[in-house]
Amino acid sequence: DAGVTQSPTHLIKTRGQQVTLRCSPKSGHDTVSWYQQALGQGPQFIFQYYEEEERQRGNFPDRFSGHQFPNYSSELNVNALLLGDSALYLCASSLGTGIGKLFFGSGTQLSVL
Amino acid sequence: DAKTTQPPSMDCAEGRAANLPCNHSTISGNEYVYWYRQIHSQGPQYIIHGLKNNETNEMASLIITEDRKSSTLILPHATLRDTAVYYCIVTSSNTGKLIFGQGTTLQVKP
Numbered sequence: 001d002a003g004v005t006q007s008p009t010h011l012i013k014t015r016g017q018q019v020t021l022r023c024s025p026k027s028g029h030d031t032v033s034w035y036q037q038a039l040g041q042g043p044q045f046i047f048q049y050y051e052e053e054e055r056q057r058g059n060f061p062d063r064f065s066g067h068q069f070p071n072y073s074s075e076l077n078v079n080a081l082l083l084g085d086s087a088l089y090l091c092a093s094s095l096g097t098g099i100g101k102l103f104f105g106s107g108t109q110l111s112v113l
Numbered sequence: 114d115a116k117t118t119q120p121p122s123m124d125c126a127e128g129r130a131a132n133l134p135c136n137h138s139t140i141s142g143n144e145y146v147y148w149y150r151q152i153h154s155q156g157p158q159y160i161i162h163g164l165k166n167n168e169t170n171e172m173a174s175l176i177i178t179e180d181r182k183s184s185t186l187i188l189p190h191a192t193l194r195d196t197a198v199y200y201c202i203v204t205s206s207n208t209g210k211l212i213f214g215q216g217t218t219l220q221v222k223p
Contacts, residue, residue: 031209042215043157043211045210056208090157092156098208098209099209100147100211101162
């Protein structure tokens with residue numbers, strides 16, 4: 001049973017560019033959440049997707065957007081990249097939206113130069 | 114969600130029990146206590162959660178005080194592979210999002 005898979009594992013972009021990160025949830029899970037983890041900090045909640053809609057959003061600008069597909073996989077898009085967007089981006093899946101037991105992927109390490 | 118306070122770091126000898134404390138004095142009646150850990154270069158891993166009663170699973174035990182203002186995560190026989198950052202999180206069941214603090218860095222030493 002595959003867990004949460006994320007791609008790519010590493011990515012290097014320059015300021016102003018756009019990036020798309022991908023996530024496949026654990027088999028049987030229907031909810032995907034995205035987190036940003038800066039170096040030395042705990043993960044910060046970006047948003048949550050369920051039934052192909054954004055259900056909750058953290059304190060992140062509109063440059064951060066997402067999508068969930070009918071097969072429950074998800075994408076995180078970041079436009080107009082800033083140096084401060086350099087971080088580990090984590091995807092987590094769960095069965096249902098009100099569940100605190102999340103399964104995390106290993107993340108995508110994004111470096112913005 | 115209630116705020117949690119954890120010591121920034123702790124050491125534990127291999128084979129001994131690791132007891133990780135967490136204070137959550139402002140916890141509400143419908144809020145659960147969750148513990149996650151993050152091993153270097155990996156995503157966080159769920160360990161255990163509880164509401165009022167003590168809980169035990171194959172990974173750890175969770176002891177919650179009667180007033181629910183604090184809790185302790187117990188790893189009964191710590192191994193080197195338990196070296197990680199441990200996060201204590203308090204959240205209600207209907208939010209679906211986790212608010213991570215700085216956590217406790219546990220170093221298990223031979």
